[in-house]
Amino acid sequence: MNCIEITGLSKSYQKDFWSKRIAALSDVSFSIEKNRITGFVGPNGAGKTTTIKAVTGLIRADRGSVKVNGIDIKNVAARRGVAYMSEQPYFYGHLTVRESLEFASNLLSLPHNKINSEINRALDIVELSHKSKSKVKEMSKGMQQRLNMAQAILGKRELMILDEPMSGMDPPGRRLFRNLFRQLESEGITIFFSTHVLEDIESVCSDIVVLSKGKLSYCGSVNELLKKGLAGTEITISGENQGLNKMIEGLGCKVIYEKDGTVTVIVPQDKDRREILRLMSDTNIFPLRVENRTESMEELLYGNSTGGAA
Amino acid sequence: MRAIFYIAQNTFRETIRNKILYNILLVAGIALVLSISFGDLSVFSRAQVMADFGLATMSLTGLLLAVFIGVGMLGMEISTKTIYGILTKPVTRNSFIFGKFLGLLATLLLNFLLIAAVFFVTIWILGVKQEFEIIYAVLLLVIEMVVIVAAAIFFSSFTTPTLAAIFTLGFYVAGHLNDLVNIGAEQQSDAVWRTILKLLFFILPNLENFNIRTAVVYNLPVPPGFVCSAVIYGLLYTAMLLLLSIVFFSRKDL
Numbered sequence: 205m206n207c208i209e210i211t212g213l214s215k216s217y218q219k220d221f222w223s224k225r226i227a228a229l230s231d232v233s234f235s236i237e238k239n240r241i242t243g244f245v246g247p248n249g250a251g252k253t254t255t256i257k258a259v260t261g262l263i264r265a266d267r268g269s270v271k272v273n274g275i276d277i278k279n280v281a282a283r284r285g286v287a288y289m290s291e292q293p294y295f296y297g298h299l300t301v302r303e304s305l306e307f308a309s310n311l312l313s314l315p316h317n318k319i320n321s322e323i324n325r326a327l328d329i330v331e332l333s334h335k336s337k338s339k340v341k342e343m344s345k346g347m348q349q350r351l352n353m354a355q356a357i358l359g360k361r362e363l364m365i366l367d368e369p370m371s372g373m374d375p376p377g378r379r380l381f382r383n384l385f386r387q388l389e390s391e392g393i394t395i396f397f398s399t400h401v402l403e404d405i406e407s408v409c410s411d412i413v414v415l416s417k418g419k420l421s422y423c424g425s426v427n428e429l430l431k432k433g434l435a436g437t438e439i440t441i442s443g444e445n446q447g448l449n450k451m452i453e454g455l456g457c458k459v460i461y462e463k464d465g466t467v468t469v470i471v472p473q474d475k476d477r478r479e480i481l482r483l484m485s486d487t488n489i490f491p492l493r494v495e496n497r498t499e500s501m502e503e504l505l506y507g508n509s510t511g512g513a514a
Numbered sequence: 515m516r517a518i519f520y521i522a523q524n525t526f527r528e529t530i531r532n533k534i535l536y537n538i539l540l541v542a543g544i545a546l547v548l549s550i551s552f553g554d555l556s557v558f559s560r561a562q563v564m565a566d567f568g569l570a571t572m573s574l575t576g577l578l579l580a581v582f583i584g585v586g587m588l589g590m591e592i593s594t595k596t597i598y599g600i601l602t603k604p605v606t607r608n609s610f611i612f613g614k615f616l617g618l619l620a621t622l623l624l625n626f627l628l629i630a631a632v633f634f635v636t637i638w639i640l641g642v643k644q645e646f647e648i649i650y651a652v653l654l655l656v657i658e659m660v661v662i663v664a665a666a667i668f669f670s671s672f673t674t675p676t677l678a679a680i681f682t683l684g685f686y687v688a689g690h691l692n693d694l695v696n697i698g699a700e701q702q703s704d705a706v707w708r709t710i711l712k713l714l715f716f717i718l719p720n721l722e723n724f725n726i727r728t729a730v731v732y733n734l735p736v737p738p739g740f741v742c743s744a745v746i747y748g749l750l751y752t753a754m755l756l757l758l759s760i761v762f763f764s765r766k767d768l
Contacts, residue, residue: 217767260602263767280606288602294595296524298531310520311603355599 207363207394208236208259212268215254227418228254231268234413234423236396238362241389243405243426244398245505246415252398253291255415256367259396260288272363287356291368293348297341301332301351304340308355326354329384345372353381357388364388366397370404382408402502414505421505437471440493441484448489455483466492517605518613525587525617534582535625542575542629546636561643566731568633569651573725575629576659579622581682584666587618589675597768607764615667615756622659650741651730657748658724662686664755665719671763689721719751 213232216225229251236242246252257263258270261277275282295304302323309319327333330350340348349372356364370378385395385408399405405412405426412429414422422429439457442465449459449467456475461468471477481491529535549567554560591597591614600610630652665685669678692715699711723744729736 257768262598262601264765280604283602284604286602288598290595290598292595294598296528296596298528299524307520307524308599308603311517311600311605313516313604 205238206235207238207273208396209271209274210234210255210259210268211271213255213258213265213270214267215251215258215263215265229258229265229418232415232418232420233268234420236394236413237411238394239389239392240411241385241395241397241409242411242413243409244396244413244415245400245402245405246421249417250415251418252415253367256288256365256398259365260286285362287358287361287364289352289356289364289366289369291371293340293345293352295340295348295351297339300337300339301327301343301354302336304351305355305358309358312359314359322358323354326357329357330354331380346374346377349373350377350380353384357384360391360393362392363394363396366395368398368400370399370401378404402505436473436475436496437477438468438493438495439471439477439481439484439491440466440468441489441491442466443489451487452489455480517603517609518616521600521605521610521613522617522620525614526620529583529587529618529621530624532583535579535621538575538578538582539625539628542571543632545571546629546632550636550640560640561637562731564637564640565648565651566727568637569648569655569727569730572626572629572633572652572655573658576622576626576655577662577683577686579625580659580662580666581679583621584618584663585670585675585678585682587614588667588670589678592768593675595768601768608760611667611671611756611759611763615664618667619660619663622663623656626656626659645730645733647726647730647736650736651726654724654726654741654744654748657745658721660752661689661719661721661724661748661755664752664759668755668759668762671759672766685719686721689719690725692718692720693722720747723747 211233213229214227215229216227218225232251232255244252244255254263258265259272259277261280261283264278270277272282272286277283296307299307305323305326306319309322314322323336324333327336330353332347332350332354335343335347340351343351349369353369356366370381373381382404385397388395409426411424412422412426413420414429438460441452449462452459452467452469457469457471457480459467459469471480477494481494484491546568549564549571550560552563552567591600597610601607662682662685666678666682669681669685673681695711695718696715699708699715702708702711726736726740728734
C-alpha cells in the first residue's frame, strides 16, 4: 500500500518577469510505501525541496499529480494525517515552546482535553520538557530543531515528511532523531525525509529515492542500490598520465582516483584480478597496494568527482 | 472555524507587540492634543476645529496602521516562512486569509478605539459640545479602516510588501478622489474615454462615502439611511477584496 504517489510531477520557476522559466522537476514519478522509512537524496538543486513542497501543498505543480493516502494534495483532507518538518525551524519568536505547540495543536484540531498531554509527550520525546517556558527566539538552532520535531510528532500523524531534519543538530541530537525514526517506524508511521548525510540513509532507511537535475534517478530499496555498486578490487599503482589511464581502462578497470603520482583503479568483480595483475606486470606496471573494496553510497550516488547521481 | 480563530488570535498577539503601532498611536495622540490649541488660533469655533482635526487624524491613523502593520503582516509570514507551519497542516488558504484579516482588524480596532476614546475624553474635559452625528462619523471611519485593511491584505496576496504599501496608499488616495473620476467621465465627450473612466469609477472604492466630516463640522443634516448604506457598501467591498485575495493567494507558490 502506497502512502505517497507522485505521477508525472513537473514544476518550473521564473526568477522574474523577464527571465526564462527554469525546470526544477521534470516528469518525476515515484511512490512511497506505508510503514517504511524512505530517504530522499540528491545534490543541491536536484529538486528535493520542490518535491517536498509539492507533497505538502505549498506549491502547485505545473503538471502531474500528488496523492497522499489516495487523496489529491489539492484537497485539504490529504494533509490531515501529514506532519511536515522544515529544514530550518520557522516559529513565531514571541511565543514560548509550549505556546508554539499549543498553536500547532489547535491548527491540527486536536481535542482540547488532549492537548496538554500530547504536548508533554512530544516534549518528553525530544527531551525539551525543561525548556517549555522558554521563548523560541532565545533558543539555539539545535533546540529549535527539536521543537520543530516536537510539532511534527504531535497528534501521531501517519506520514512524516521531513526536509533535512538533522541539519544543525549536534551528535547527541542526531542520535536522538535516528532512534526516534526507528521508534516511529515501529509504531506504524511512514517517514519520508531528505538529507545530504548518506550515513543517515544507510543507518535508518529501508528505501531511497534519488533525484538528479530534476529527474528521478533511483527509487527502491537501499540494499538493492548498494548491490548495484561496483564492488571489486582496489589497486593503487605509481605513475600518472593519460596514456597510462587509457591502458588501464583498456584492461577493463576503472580509474577512480589520481593523486601525488599514484593512480587508484577498481577491478570489477566480474573480472579476474589475477589476470589483470599479470597484464599489469607484463606492461611494467607494479601495484603499490591491492585490497578488496565496497563502493560507498556516496560514490554510488554522486560519483567520485562530479555531482551527478547514479 | 477553529483554525481561523487561532490564526486571528496569534496575529493579534503578534501585531500588538509591534513598535510601529505605538509610534503611530503616539503621533495620533499628539495631533489630537494639538487640535486644542489650533481651535484657539482658528477663526472657526473650537468645537468645529477639534471635530475636523480629530476625525482627520483618526482617518489617517487608520490608514497608517493598515499600511505599516497590515501590509507587512502577510509578507512577513511568507518571508520568515512561519506560514509553512500553518499551511502544511489541514488549514485552507481561505482560513489563513480570514484569520489574518480578523486578527489584524482586532489589533487595529483596539487602537482605533483608543484614539477615539482620547478624542472623546479630550472634548468632554474641555466641555466642547458635539452633535450625535460625530458617533456616525467615527463609525464610518472604522468601516473605512476595515476596507483599507482588506485592501492591504489583497495587495499583499500577490506582490511584495513595499509594492503592497504603495498600492494601498494609492488605493486610499484614489478612493477619496473617486468622485472626481465620475465628474471627469460625465464631462468626457469621447465615448471610449468616458467608458474607461466610468469603469474606473465603479472599480475603485468611493471612500468619500465614509467621510461625513463636513456635515459634522458644519452641523449639516446627514441624509437618512446614508450611514446604513455606507456601512453595507463598505462591508460588501471588503468581502470582494477578501475573495480576490483568496483567489490570488490560493495560486501563490510558497
